[in-house]
Amino acid sequence: MGVSGTGKTTVGRLLADALGVPYAEGDAFHPAANVAKMSAGIPLDDDDRRPWLDAIGDWLRGRPPxxxxxxxxxxxxxxxRDRLRSAAPDAVFVHLTGERSLIERRMAARAEHFMPPSLLASQFAALEPLQPDEPGVAVEVSGSPETTAARALAALTDRPRPRHP
Known part of the structure; x- marks a missing residue:
């Protein structure tokens, strides 16, 4: 999870490969209307995001136990995140974080992505970082995608696990 330009796709693929599990690109679940809206530089609102989150939730729910x-x-x-957890109660989030200037540079360097750098401000405005009671870890994205993926794997390994009776 995180704002656009943090490397969610690249790091996500690396994590999936390291863990030996399937990977899905969240952007692929957006309805065409959402992609058109973002391509036009218009931020999505909660109503736009609901069907997208539900489609991701359906994909997660469809994974074998x-x-x-x-x-x-x-x-x-x-x-x-609560909506996604309703579909996948065991979901653990990796919040990719970084300095805004770094993320802006990365977004400006991307080619052929529908999300324009002009929408980054709206993403930072909407961002609610993981709270202490949410299952997940925050990982800094400075450095290479491989470094970020290694940080994420280490943080996931080191994070406290909830106790079940």
Whole structure:
């Protein structure tokens, strides 16, 4: 999870490969109307995001029990993460974070992506970082995607697990 330009797709694929689980690109679940809206520089609102989050949730729900999966998705607000957790209660989030100037440079260097750098401000405005009671870890994105993926794997390994009776 995280704002556009943090490397969710690249790091997500690396994590899925390292974990030996399926990967899905969250952007692929957007309805055409969402892609058109973002391509036009118009931020999505909560109503736009609901069917997208539900489609991701359906994909997660369709995974075989115990298989695991990685899906890249902005999941900027807690309500969005709660919606995803309603479909996949064991979901753990990796919040990719970084300095805004770094993310802006990365977005400006991307070719052929529908999300224009002009929408980054709206994403930062909407972002609600993971809260202490949410299952997940925050990972800094400076450095290479491989470095970020290694940080994420280490953070996931080191994170406290909930105790079940």
């Amino acid at each position: 115990g298989q695991g999966a990685v899906v890249s998705c902005s999941a900027l607000k807690r309500a969005y």
